Amino acid sequence: MRPVLRPLSMSAATPTLPAPPATVGRRLATFLFRRPKLQVGLLLAAPLTWLVLAYLGSLAALFVAAFWRLDPFTSEIVHDYGLQNFRTIVEGDVYRTIAFRTIGIAAAVTVADMVIAFPIAYYMAKVASPRVRGLLIVAVLMPLWSSYLVKVYAWRVILQEEGILNWVLSPFNLSGPGFGNVATWLVFTYLWLPFMILPLYAGLERIPRSLLEASSDLGAGGWLTFRRVVLPLAFPAAVAGSIFTFSLTLGDYITPTLVSSTQFIGNVVYVNVGVANNLPFAAAFATVPVLVMVVYLALAKRLGAFDSL
């Protein structure tokens, strides 16, 4: 049916429209219109004041505190700038062990998460129907936000001597890992898994189906296509996900406390801030994960992970 625009008779009968009222608000708006810089300033005043002044500022102050030291006699913090804390960390066997243990487990967790996350991410991105995909996304996202502490506690209950894992394995004359490094690795892998699944999913989803079809059309079998086409394209997304798994493991102290008796970086920092009241040392040791993350982030940026975030 052909739409017909009728002749406009409006100019004939209708009186002119009133002008918009000139309120204070309007004048202020017009004043601001020519001054975009002022607008930005007003908008960012509140958020930036807090983030830059308070947060960044205190981070800087923390870093400065790392160079102070705790006087062992008076138990007071002395503003005596020096590298004593860092020396302790680098030279002390204990601290070196703890640092390497933490970093080592962080790496193991990252690898495990990548391996587990890949099949489900691929399924969601390429194989599942849109309806199933939507359901899967919700299914993966929901536990992500539900209490971290509860999850660790759940694993503690599962892994403990009388827990369900041992009960399931006992008919086979096996037993679970109990508490310890393996347990921490397992729990961390569990906790950060959704953080790896989602970026991987997003990255795989971006690979156009036509690329895979072209590869197959050109004679590459499934495995070859996977190795040569999918993996390289999904790699930045995997690196993006690994940023989370790595950094979250490095700073954590609660999980080691609950499922192991060994110390991680987080534990040392926590103990020194609280019980020992040795803020300078805590700050110094805390720079280790921060440093590692800075290097990792720089590497990740190189590998293109930031475009996949």
Place this chain on the structure above:
Amino acid sequence: MVESRLARYGLRLATGATLAFIYAPLIVIALYAFNERRTQTWPIKGWTLDWFGKALDNPGVREALLTSLKAAAGATALALVLGTLASLAVQRYRFFGRETVSFLVILPLALPGIVTGMALNSTFGEVLGIQLGLFTVIVGHATFCIVVVYNNVLARLRRVVRSIEEASMDLGADTWQTFRYVTLPATRTALLAGALLAFALSFDEVIVTTFTAGAQQTLPIWIFTNLSRPNQLPIVNVVAVLVILLSFIPVYFAQKLSQESAGGVPAAGGAR
């Protein structure tokens, strides 16, 4: 079909197994909430609802729940305001330091919780001289919740809002009227989704809270303190189930909101 039948079958299997892996511990804890005995052995011999009653009666639990709700509400409100302001600035204007705003906003969430916690603790204690309490918990939570609101709103602003804002101004609405009649309604669902996620984030957080709470206990802190008291564990189980449910609900709705307006996959929002 590019993947072989075998491959697809394998993928389906792996997906199911992974989902089972993800949900199994939560289900186990839920089961334990009905455990009759005080000890946490497996298998569970008797079932009861008693602990639910006892948990809800427990004054410590009630107090902690209330504190958590108040903190989450306050943090969400603060994050909404600050996050929206920041995203408006970044989306609309080109200015020096634009990329750093996005970086700054995500920093509290990206750095290990313990670092953020220590930093905030010293800011409150030494620099500002404020006593630790509910207020500091709220501000601390808001610091890392900003990014969730910011990401959601920014994504929405980028998609459609600039042209309808111009249309609004073309039709005679000044800056404030445009914000009220056009920008706000058009970003409503993104704001809601961001708020829901921020709420869940705050409700669940424990490390930064430890450093910014005074005598108050939020629910996660209550759980942590009571983990070392074997007598309290049955109540802890119930509280655990409660916490799981309470955070599932906002996330589910936030997801629905983002999906129905984006028509696809929304941004994951952030870590933790």
Place this chain on the structure above:
Amino acid sequence: MNQIPDITLERVTKRFEDVVAVDDLSLEIAPGSFFAMLGPSGCGKTTTLRMIGGFEEQTEGRILLGERDVSGLPPYRRDVNTVFQSYALFPHLSLFENVAFGLRRRGVKGGDVRRRVEEMLELVALPGLGKRKPRQLSGGQQQRVALARALVNSPRVLLLDEPLGALDLKLRKQMQLELKRIQNDVGITFVHVTHDQEEAMTMADTIAVMNGGKIEQLGSPAELYEHPQTAFVAGFLGASNLLRGRPNGDGTVALDAGGAVHVPDGSLNGRSGRVSVGFRPEKVRIDRAGTAAPDGLNRLEGTVADESYVGVSTQYIVETAAGPVAVYSQNADPGARAHGRGDRVLLAWSPESTFVVDTPSQDEEEIE
């Protein structure tokens, strides 16, 4: 013109960092006219429109609406309304509220609002759809709502930013005629931006052909088509043949390839260096070689290199000493024999249909 132009641009320049989008542009738009800005993408036409509307601020120069300098005024303080390329309908408001938006901001009372909006919806043939939301409408319907929403405010000038781009061909042609008719009835000045030369020629009284931020030529469709002043305009509006040469000094142009071409008086415009003479393919007679052509016509001999039957015409490419020449020959007489490949032919065209332009650079030269 004796009336005050509705829109005046005085030496307007717009720079984006190191890109000059609009370069020292001046123009006047007469009240009540349908004005089109035509050009390829990137020529600055949309930027110019946005500056008139107030969405961009010019780097240099003045913009006047009537007698009023509106530089620096935000869009809500200018008496213009815009139909956006993407329509920009408010997704959270119904059709009715979309159209009523401008009225409500002015404080028009409820009963009045209803009356005007309903009148406008009738006008754009969407009566009774007031309660629908934009996402429930087709592209063509959305476009008409955008038009209604702008027109209901009785602006002095209506700006249209390629509004028909997203419509299918048939609907587009319909809307071109409807828009022209509305403009005629209402008498509001329309400023229409498009890259489609046929659209511009169908709808506009005056066209400004733009390229690289500047106006190449401004005039009525006929003026632009029959007497293009630059090679760009000649090539953008329809097809043209360009042959190189030098003025002889007596009002004719000597072709590089030999022979002289008569051009209309004054069209050389004082040029003395290298020039190109042009003529449209449909203005050329094509006859068998050896036929006597009427006196006074420009002539060229050649061989038919290509021949395509296109229904309404037959299109030839003829190789001549001056290069390939395109000829469109209307199939008025179905019995007449078309010329075939390899035939030697004589091309003839009137000096009145010839125009002179500066020799274009390599990539501007074209024949169809």
